[in-house]
Amino acid sequence: MAVALLVAAGRGERLGAGGPKALVMLAGRPMLEWSLDALRAVEAIRCIVVALPDGVVAPAGTIGVAGGEERSHSVRAALAAAGDGPDDEPILVHDAARPLLTPELVRRSLDALAQTGADAVVAAAPVVDTIKRVRTDAPGLHVEATLQRHALWAAQTPQVFRRAALSRALAQPDDVLAAATDDAGIVEQTGGRVHLVESPRENLKVTTPLDLRLAALLLEERC
Numbered sequence: 329m330a331v332a333l334l335v336a337a338g339r340g341e342r343l344g345a346g347g348p349k350a351l352v353m354l355a356g357r358p359m360l361e362w363s364l365d366a367l368r369a370v371e372a373i374r375c376i377v378v379a380l381p382d383g384v385v386a387p388a389g390t391i392g393v394a395g396g397e398e399r400s401h402s403v404r405a406a407l408a409a410a411g412d413g414p415d416d417e418p419i420l421v422h423d424a425a426r427p428l429l430t431p432e433l434v435r436r437s438l439d440a441l442a443q444t445g446a447d448a449v450v451a452a453a454p455v456v457d458t459i460k461r462v463r464t465d466a467p468g469l470h471v472e473a474t475l476q477r478h479a480l481w482a483a484q485t486p487q488v489f490r491r492a493a494l495s496r497a498l499a500q501p502d503d504v505l506a507a508a509t510d511d512a513g514i515v516e517q518t519g520g521r522v523h524l525v526e527s528p529r530e531n532l533k534v535t536t537p538l539d540l541r542l543a544a545l546l547l548e549e550r551c
């Protein structure tokens with residue numbers, strides 16, 4: 329059996345909706361409900377913990393916990409609220425900001441963790457744009473390098489971890505956690521082996537008003 333941690337405590341400032349992003353209405357429901365539907369449909373998930381903005385009540389059938397200052401702090405709080413379990417228990421982390429999650433992707437990610445023996449498995453899509461790296465030590469957008477696109481993948485969630493690997497990663501100092509943009513990156517830094525599972529670009533992250541419009545269209549198409 330597995331535990332799912334849904335992080336939904338972000339302020340959503342880039343979306344500019346005037347409230348927490350996970351609670352913004354999307355195709356008729358608060359955004360986090362779409363991810364919850366997908367997680368609830370997977371038999372292998374024994375418990376769902378949701379990291380929420382202060383004062384928000386936990387959705388039905390979930391354990392609610394107050395989120396932290398940065399995303400990784402919310403993941404740490406959610407893992408603590410899940411209680412103890414075996415070291416190799418799969419812990420799935422998902423961003424409520426990715427409402428197009430499907431039960432099929434959840435199952436495939438859990439299966440990949442079991443089959444590869446990796447410490448973590450990350451849903452990811454091949455990069456379609458050519459990526460330029462610019463200098464960050466000088467003003468102006470000076471290109472330093474053009475990266476080899478065939479080797480580049482855009483990391484998404486779900487990300488599934490062996491409990492011991494995620495706990496080790498989240499025990500890093502607060503500043504390491506604050507600098508991390510995903511949990512699998514911290515697992516890599518702490519010597520863990522991370523694999524990818526291919527995921528559709530449709531599993532997009534809602535960051536801007538444009539993403540919200542796209543997500544609404546895609547979800548309405550599914551209904």
Ligand code: C5P
Pocket residue numbers: 335336337338339340349350379395396397398399400402403422423424425426533534535
């Ligand atoms: O801000 P961003 O879109 O990168 O956040 C990704 C996910 O992490 C969102 O689902 C957001 O609600 C969650 N988050 C959180 N606690 C924070 C910051 C973000 O749960 N402090």
